[in-house]
Amino acid sequence: MLNIGCHLSVSGGYAAMARDALYTGSSCFQFFTRNPRGGGAKPMDDGDIGEFLRIAAENGLNSFLAHAPYTINPCAAKPETLDFARRTMADDLERLELLPGSYYNFHPGSHVGQGTEQGIRLIAESLNLTLREGLHTTVLLETMSGKGSEVGGRFEELREIIDRVELSDRLGVCLDTCHVHDAGYDVVNDLDGVLEEFDRVVGLERLRCIHLNDSKNPFGSHKDRHEVIGGGNLGLPAITRIINHPALRALPFYLETPNDLEGYKKEIALLRGLYQE
Numbered sequence: 632m633l634n635i636g637c638h639l640s641v642s643g644g645y646a647a648m649a650r651d652a653l654y655t656g657s658s659c660f661q662f663f664t665r666n667p668r669g670g671g672a673k674p675m676d677d678g679d680i681g682e683f684l685r686i687a688a689e690n691g692l693n694s695f696l697a698h699a700p701y702t703i704n705p706c707a708a709k710p711e712t713l714d715f716a717r718r719t720m721a722d723d724l725e726r727l728e729l730l731p732g733s734y735y736n737f738h739p740g741s742h743v744g745q746g747t748e749q750g751i752r753l754i755a756e757s758l759n760l761t762l763r764e765g766l767h768t769t770v771l772l773e774t775m776s777g778k779g780s781e782v783g784g785r786f787e788e789l790r791e792i793i794d795r796v797e798l799s800d801r802l803g804v805c806l807d808t809c810h811v812h813d814a815g816y817d818v819v820n821d822l823d824g825v826l827e828e829f830d831r832v833v834g835l836e837r838l839r840c841i842h843l844n845d846s847k848n849p850f851g852s853h854k855d856r857h858e859v860i861g862g863g864n865l866g867l868p869a870i871t872r873i874i875n876h877p878a879l880r881a882l883p884f885y886l887e888t889p890n891d892l893e894g895y896k897k898e899i900a901l902l903r904g905l906y907q908e
């Protein structure tokens with residue numbers, strides 16, 4: 632069965648989020664650990680988490696993917712901005728211990744003029760200061776479109792970060808189909824070639840999750856604007872090949888398309904229908 636879900640809001644609590652997951656036909660889902668534009672996180676309520684875990688277990692919900700706020704920059708030049716990113720990540724990871732076995736996805740960051748090498752060094756340092764022995768969460772580096780001074784638009788950059796992290800067995804990669812397309816990896820015409828390159832540079836065993844998005848922008852544009860499934864430059868035939876590819880088909884897929892719950896429900900049903908059982 633296709634393991635697919637969408638991005639949900641946790642603002643009504645965890646149990647309400649699990650009900651939204653069921654409503655949309657999701658078997659997995661993503662959520663922000665806190666307001667994506669920054670700020671504090673609500674304390675996690677034991678009763679709510681207990682109810683969430685009960686609903687999840689009864690209905691086979693799995694692969695909870697927590698997304699770090701976009702506003703943190705784990706390779707910021709300013710010490711206080713860098714410190715804020717590191718404290719946010721460490722705090723998120725401690726909170727996620729209440730949901731053991733989850734994923735924590737983050738954008739590697741923007742080097743803001745320091746250069747890619749220094750960015751990579753700082754991101755690895757952020758992870759070395761944040762990861763600790765005994766954590767029950769797998770931390771995922773997201774593939775980026777390479778807009779502005781973003782690090783992570785090339786598979787080589789992800790490899791270099793991973794190589795510098797001591798507890799790298801806790802690390803994986805989340806591949807975003809809109810981002811890699813915009814970064815110049817041709818998942819439309821040469822999906823096999825892109826995955827071979829990923830395997831050679833990073834290793835397919837690191838690939839844990841897929842962000843399944845269409846793109847508003849052309850191939851190689853370095854833009855990062857998501858589009859609904861089939862409405863953009865990837866198109867439905869390419870997306871159908873992605874969900875059915877032997878190297879990908881068993882992974883969890885998360886939609887981050889511009890949709891409300893109703894729209895997500897339709898996209899999930901559409902994609903389940905295109906999956907070859």
Ligand code: FE
Pocket residue numbers: 698738773
């Ligand atoms: Fe993201």
Ligand code: FE
Pocket residue numbers: 773807842887
């Ligand atoms: Fe994404």
Ligand code: ZN
Pocket residue numbers: 807809810855856857
């Ligand atoms: Zn994006």
